Amino acid sequence: xxxxxxxxxxxxxxxxxxxxxxxxxxxxxxxxxxxxxxxxxxxxxxxxxxxxxxxxxxxxxxxxxxxxxxxxxxxxxxxxxxxxxxxxxxxxxxxxxxxxxxxxxxxxxxxxxxxxxxxxxxxxxxxxxxxxxxxxxxxxxxxxxxxxxxxxxxxxxxxxxxxxxxxxxxxxxxxxxxxxxxxxxxxxxxxxxxxxxxxxxxxxxxxxxxxxxxxxxxxxxxxxxxxxxxxxxxxxxxxxxxxxxxxxxxxxxxxxxxxxxxxxxxxxxxxxxxxxxxxxxxxxxxxxxxxxxxxxxxxxxxxxxxxxxxxxxxxxxxxxxxxxxxxxxxxxxxxxxxxxxxxxxxxxxxxxxxxxxxxxxxxxxxxxxxxxxxxxxxxxxxxxxxxxxxxxxxxxxxxxxxxxxxxxxxxxx
Amino acid sequence: xxxxxxxxxxxxxxxxxxxxxxxxxxxxxxxxxxxxxxxxxxxxxxxxxxxxxxxxxxxxxxxxxxxxxxxxxxxxxxxxxxxxxxxxxxxxxxxxxxxxxxxxxxxxxxxxxxxxxxxxx
Numbered sequence: 001x002x003x004x005x006x007x008x009x010x011x012x013x014x015x016x017x018x019x020x021x022x023x024x025x026x027x028x029x030x031x032x033x034x035x036x037x038x039x040x041x042x043x044x045x046x047x048x049x050x051x052x053x054x055x056x057x058x059x060x061x062x063x064x065x066x067x068x069x070x071x072x073x074x075x076x077x078x079x080x081x082x083x084x085x086x087x088x089x090x091x092x093x094x095x096x097x098x099x100x101x102x103x104x105x106x107x108x109x110x111x112x113x114x115x116x117x118x119x120x121x122x123x124x125x126x127x128x129x130x131x132x133x134x135x136x137x138x139x140x141x142x143x144x145x146x147x148x149x150x151x152x153x154x155x156x157x158x159x160x161x162x163x164x165x166x167x168x169x170x171x172x173x174x175x176x177x178x179x180x181x182x183x184x185x186x187x188x189x190x191x192x193x194x195x196x197x198x199x200x201x202x203x204x205x206x207x208x209x210x211x212x213x214x215x216x217x218x219x220x221x222x223x224x225x226x227x228x229x230x231x232x233x234x235x236x237x238x239x240x241x242x243x244x245x246x247x248x249x250x251x252x253x254x255x256x257x258x259x260x261x262x263x264x265x266x267x268x269x270x271x272x273x274x275x276x277x278x279x280x281x282x283x284x285x286x287x288x289x290x291x292x293x294x295x296x297x298x299x300x301x302x303x304x305x306x307x308x309x310x311x312x313x314x315x316x317x318x319x320x321x322x323x324x325x326x327x328x329x330x331x332x333x334x335x336x337x338x339x340x341x342x343x344x345x346x347x348x349x350x351x352x353x354x355x356x357x358x359x360x361x362x363x364x365x366x367x368x369x370x371x372x373x374x375x376x377x378x379x380x381x382x383x384x385x386x387x388x389x390x391x392x393x394x395x396x397x398x399x400x401x402x403x404x405x406x407x408x409x410x411x412x413x
Numbered sequence: 414x415x416x417x418x419x420x421x422x423x424x425x426x427x428x429x430x431x432x433x434x435x436x437x438x439x440x441x442x443x444x445x446x447x448x449x450x451x452x453x454x455x456x457x458x459x460x461x462x463x464x465x466x467x468x469x470x471x472x473x474x475x476x477x478x479x480x481x482x483x484x485x486x487x488x489x490x491x492x493x494x495x496x497x498x499x500x501x502x503x504x505x506x507x508x509x510x511x512x513x514x515x516x517x518x519x520x521x522x523x524x525x526x527x528x529x530x531x532x533x534x
């Protein structure tokens with residue numbers, strides 16, 4: 001297969017083999033004995049749109065199903081909104097253009113096989129699988145279509161994918177957040193399904209009011225079930241806020257941070273932490289640098305304007321420290337700033353390792369394991385212990401069990 | 414110092430590369446512009462296979478005297494190779510990371526003896 005380099009020059013490359021591509025990650029696992037630690041990746045992805053022929057037939061509504069299915073023809077428009085971008089950096093991150101060349105065995109879900117390859121290579125025991133294209137579902141102008149897409153994906157992932165994964169893949173189901181009643185119906189329908197650890201809101205939405213009264217039944221239902229709610233961020237170069245960005249790097253760096261900052265602010269200021277104190281809330285894929293900024297900014301203004309947030313009984317940063325954050329893409333260029341961030345968010349109990357594989361800025365477990373300022377307990381907690389407790393994931397070998405017990409994380413098995 | 418045979422000169426076309434194992438290291442050997450370059454295959458960022466990705470001309474942005482941009486263009490002379498894991502780019506001639514030239518991949522010398530090519534360890 002050829003990749004296109006400068007001036008149209010063609011570069012021949014072998015077909016993609018994830019295990020081979022990640023051979024150096026496997027070496028890291030061996031060198032660090034990572035198989036002795038339970039490692040949970042709380043944010044990995046697959047390309048669900050490549051499975052739309054299997055997914056879309058699960059749509060409930062006949063008319064929307066027909067619209068979506070007919071849209072699969074190559075000459076038609078996509079059923080999903082998309083935003084411009086160059087995630088693959090012009091083929092420099094070659095697993096994007098080569099993805100279709102990777103061979104899998106017939107008879108098993110391709111995405112499960114690919115997931116096993118990267119998990120095995122990285123030493124990951126469990127991955128929370130999220131979609132990719134559907135991270136833009138919140139940009140769809142029709143709340144009915146948003147519901148149908150989320151519903152059909154939920155049926156497919158719980159009926160066809162997770163049952164083939166031998167318990168190693170779990171998910172937090174993508175909610176049709178424009179439709180609060182639809183969200184509640186999804187929790188009530190799929191909440192009991194094996195491998196559903198919670199729910200995910202795609203936070204690329206400018207007009208989402210997480211504090212709207214219409215969502216309180218939803219949050220109560222999630223809390224009642226002991227499940228978690230995650231906000232998964234993303235870029236949106238086409239949005240007016242980012243239209244002055246003339247490089248993808250700008251829209252990408254700002255977009256992920258911006259949507260988490262926006263929705264986390266509304267969540268905290270409206271006292272959602274007081275209203276649903278037992279519901280674990282996760283903020284995913286915006287890295288960590290935005291958190292100290294927001295903590296300081298909100299605390300500063302709260303001290304001056306507490307009358308605008310009468311539900312709060314403590315500072316905004318205290319509520320933020322009650323929530324959970326995924327590591328990736330972890331900003332590592334200033335190690336002292338990173339250490340301060342870990343201190344500010346109580347990383348030892350609130351931070352969850354995430355790879356984001358196979359996306360371009362993925363992080364390996366070594367990104368946490370090799371940090372010079374972490375205690376052994378913190379490493380074990382961040383890489384998997386805390387997630388093991390949150391999502392009730394058992395150890396996969398005796399050494400992992402010993403370590404989970406040692407650091408107070410054994411919740412299952 | 415030892416020399417490790419890596420192949421016949423006549424079998425190494427311009428633009429070719431080989432990945433060989435030397436002790437605990439893996440080494441990427443490139444032939445570019447008639448010259449040989451050899452670097453450690455472990456990316457300085459996250460340990461990815463630094464020498465196994467795309468080889469692509471450096472992207473440049475030139476300014477006019479009045480500081481207006483002439484836009485983006487490919488360098489006519491400078492070639493980079495890219496770690497396929499995350500896109501870290503390295504200068505073919507120096508092994509320096511394009512984003513931070515203080516970071517350099519370990520470099521190995523390459524010797525040609527007649528039609529035989531060796532990496533010096």
